[in-house]
Amino acid sequence: MTCEPPRPTQPRASEAGSPLGGGALRLGAGEFFGNARLSRSTPGIRVTHHLAAGPPDSVVTHTHADLHFILVSGGEYVSAAGPRPAGGPVLVYNPVGTTHRDHFEYGRGSFFTISLAPQYLQQTLPGRLPAAPPAYLDQPVQHTLARAIAACCARELDPLALEALCVELLGTLARAAPVASPAPPPWLGRALELLHDRYEAALTMADISRAVGVHPIHLARTFRRHFRCTPAAFARYRRLEKAAGLLARTVTPLADVAQACGFGDQAHLTRLFTRSFGVPPGLYRGLAGGRFQTDKTPPAPWGRVSAAAAQARAQSRGRR
DSSP: OEEEOOOBOOOOTTTSOOOOGGGOEEEOTTOOSSEEEEEEEETTEEEEEEEOOSOGGGSOOEEESSEEEEEEEESOEEOTTOSOOSSSOEEEEEOTTOEEOOEETTSOOEEEEEEEOHHHHHHHSTTOOOOOOSEEOOOHHHHHHHHHHHGGGSSOOOHHHHHHHHHHHHHTTSOOOOOOOSSOOHHHHHHHHHHHHSTTSOOOHHHHHHHHTSOHHHHHHHHHHHHSSOHHHHHHHHHHHHHHHHHHHOOOOHHHHHHHTTOSSHHHHHHHHHHHHSSOHHHHHHHHHSSSOOOOSOOTTHHHHHHHHHHHHHHHHHHO
16 A cells, blocks of 8 residues: 655646536546645555645535545534534545535635545445445444544555455445344355465455455455454454564564565564564564463454364365
């Protein structure tokens, strides 16, 4: 996932595409009124933090080419989605082709945009886009997901993690699925096996869903329902397991361990390793190489998903 330098995103009539009926301007994917401060992107997805720039009347009627979410981080936001809800975070959903003049009431404010390009939606989520109009989103799970996506502007996040969160957020717009059986479906075991064996590959949600024959939204929902995490989180834990093995068996420098396991740098590895294993990598290496016996039990919450992955692999070997 790329981290991009701040750039002005105040659209101009000559740059924002051809005028539509009523003088509306057409904004391409990822284009918004305001000045960008931070931005990260992966193919088809862009997350940006903006500052509102200029008085309210500087925002003209415009049409967005992309599906996007607006998470307001400051200011009084005025939206065509309707009256602003009282209290709580302000999160707005706008489908592809939304025409509006959303703006900040006093011209001052800040907001995150989560933009999904039409081409990405067509390739990854064919036939399952929620048919919902612009709306304020008020479910706590929607706010939690949007905040997690917005946080990627300020920290390292692998593309699969960002994609999984965006697919989950889209899934909250769709009609709730029937209550599923408490037993994991067979295809979920195949997904776990794929993630267990190919955790180092640059898998996407589309790759995993095609391999197991389900829709990405259904994959994201079912995976979290049974394992309380995303596919990306399990793949990241598998990389941490590899790092733990290298720390215990080799004297490879920590920076090289981080690179070998797919982490951005040593600090990134240290932060995630400490969060999962309870000790930093250097101390883990000392314990593993000394007279202390390290605990081989997967740390919470990975015990359940690791056991399910092992069971899926055993069943797969039994079918061969």
